[in-house]
Amino acid sequence: xFSRLSPAAFRLLRSARVAHLAxxxxxxxxxxxxxxxxxxxxxxxxxxxxxxKKSPPLRLKRAxxxxxxxxxxxxxxHYEENWRRLTYILIHGxxxxxxxxKKHRKAVRLLRKKYSQYRSMRLEERPVIxxxxxxxxxxxxxxx
Amino acid sequence: xFSRLSPAAFRLLRSARVAHLAxxxxxxxxxxxxxxxxxxxxxxxxxxxxxxKKSPPLRLKRAxxxxxxxxxxxxxxHYEENWRRLTYILIHGxxxxxxxxKKHRKAVRLLRKKYSQYRSMRLEERPVIxxxxxxxxxxxxxxx
Numbered sequence: 001x002f003s004r005l006s007p008a009a010f011r012l013l014r015s016a017r018v019a020h021l022a023x024x025x026x027x028x029x030x031x032x033x034x035x036x037x038x039x040x041x042x043x044x045x046x047x048x049x050x051x052x053k054k055s056p057p058l059r060l061k062r063a064x065x066x067x068x069x070x071x072x073x074x075x076x077x078h079y080e081e082n083w084r085r086l087t088y089i090l091i092h093g094x095x096x097x098x099x100x101x102k103k104h105r106k107a108v109r110l111l112r113k114k115y116s117q118y119r120s121m122r123l124e125e126r127p128v129i130x131x132x133x134x135x136x137x138x139x140x141x142x143x144x
Numbered sequence: 145x146f147s148r149l150s151p152a153a154f155r156l157l158r159s160a161r162v163a164h165l166a167x168x169x170x171x172x173x174x175x176x177x178x179x180x181x182x183x184x185x186x187x188x189x190x191x192x193x194x195x196x197k198k199s200p201p202l203r204l205k206r207a208x209x210x211x212x213x214x215x216x217x218x219x220x221x222h223y224e225e226n227w228r229r230l231t232y233i234l235i236h237g238x239x240x241x242x243x244x245x246k247k248h249r250k251a252v253r254l255l256r257k258k259y260s261q262y263r264s265m266r267l268e269e270r271p272v273i274x275x276x277x278x279x280x281x282x283x284x285x286x287x288x
Contacts, residue, residue: 017223017225018221018223020164020166020176020219020221022164022166022168022174022175022176022217023174024166024168024172024173024174025172026172027215028168028169028170028172028213028215029168029215029217029236030166030167030168030174030176030215030216030217031166031174031217031234032164032166032174032176032217032218032219032234033219033232033234034219034221034223034230034232051227051230051285052285069172071171071172071173071174072174073166073173073174073175073176074176075164075176075177075178077162077164077178079161079162079178081161081261083195083261086178086195088177088178090175090176090177092173117225117227141195141196
């Protein structure tokens with residue numbers, strides 16, 4: 001459960017506007033992209049949205065990797081020049097793609113609540129990546 | 145060569161204060177961490193520095209993954225709420241660890257030039273990850 005994180009880490013996870021999703025293909029070649037996302041309990045949702053992409057959603061490298069290999073990592077981090085204030089949260093999970101259904105509707109609702117930008121995008125018609133929590137840990141320079 | 149990127153993307157790559165390094169272990173489980181880095185020609189350098197870590201440098205997951213599997217991805221991205229201004233650069237490369245020698249000295253010099261914070265850290269004594277360029281591509285919402 002994400003709520004097992006410290007209160008400060010959980011707040012950062014919920015409020016962060018961007019995270020980084022790492023996937024790997026069947027040959028172990030890693031890939032990483034910035035994502036918009038929302039969390040709920042033990043799941044994290046990120047849409048294959050309408051930000052301009054050359055490929056159809058399911059041809060995107062992240063989607064193809066997840067189909068081949070559902071293991072993913074998601075990082076939320078905070079950078080500033082005072083390195084005593086660096087912090088990050090690293091999540092490992094198993095990812096799946098949802099095209100419709102109850103979880104897809106929940107994802108759309110949570111994403112639109114968090115990002116006003118999504119309220120005018122047709123997320124209903126787009127696949128969502130659902131990352132199911134396996135582990136989460138947080139790191140903060142000041143505590144380490 | 146990183147200089148094959150568009151001038152705007154190359155500027156972003158050189159000036160970005162933080163990037164994200166994705167690695168994968170021998171089972172294809174991805175991992176991602178924020179990194180400080182410097183670039184030069186066809187190589188990117190990031191130290192296993194003195195920011196507090198619980199493990200000795202070579203026990204860090206990123207280092208263990210690279211020893212098992214040198215394929216890595218590095219992402220530099222820019223986020224803002226106006227999604228027309230989103231942009232990122234994704235690099236694929238092969239990583240190795242350097243403990244000393246000419247490339248290690250070059251890495252230390254470039255990292256100290258870019259980050260004043262490193263001028264008072266004993267980078268000479270720390271391993272550096274060297275990522276050799278395989279490919280780089282940039283994406284910008286406004287062009288896509």
